[in-house]
């Protein structure tokens with residue numbers, strides 16, 4: 001049986017822990033709301049029927065951009081013991097990927113649209129929510145066995161991230177997961193990416 005005095009001490013420690021956890025959760029929630037307030041919707045762009053989610057206001061606001069990187073960093077540190085590289089997708093994945101990689105003290109690699117990278121490359125084609133494209137990586141960008149996280153601004157159908165995961169498979173790299181600022185739930189991109197997991201900050 002616990003002594004009355006002990007109970008008091010443990011309860012005090014528990015309270016402190018709970019207050020810490022609460023303030024961390026509150027800070028996280030505040031950051032998510034800040035990020036959410038900096039996404040704009042443009043109906044019928046670039047085609048009729050598409051609601052374009054614009055992340056430009058995030059980049060224009062230092063606190064919102066920092067919040068994105070803070071939230072991604074927290075996710076990586078809590079879920080992955082070792083990551084070799086952040087792999088970013090052309091073009092908006094390049095806006096967040098290098099900042100995150102710097103925070104984590106690791107390198108950043110580009111997956112580009114076809115025809116932009118010099119030297120020997122590996123490529124795959126893929127379908128987009130509003131078109132078709134081909135993704136490419138430099139052959140020596142990722143070594144076999146390296147553990148990578150894929151990053152982009154937005155997950156729609158999942159075609160782009162799937163193409164990047166195919167490039168990683170071709171290069172025998174291990175995809176630990178995918179990270180996006182925005183996930184468009186109704187397009188079921190997460191199904192296309194299975195078994196890879198997707199971490200998103202905002203969902204529509």
Ligand SMILES: O=P(O)(O)OC[C@H]1O[C@H](OP(=O)(O)OP(=O)(O)O)[C@H](O)[C@@H]1O
Pocket residue numbers: 089090091092093127128129152153154155156157158159160161189
């Ligand atoms: O999940 P998906 O259906 O593949 O769609 C998501 C992709 O579409 C957008 O890029 P886009 O190809 O428009 O190119 P950009 O980043 O160069 O504007 C977005 O930035 C993602 O990369």
Ligand SMILES: Nc1ncnc2[nH]cnc12
Pocket residue numbers: 050051052053054129130154156184
């Ligand atoms: N609805 C959307 N908004 C912004 N970027 C996108 N990429 C694919 N679908 C998109």
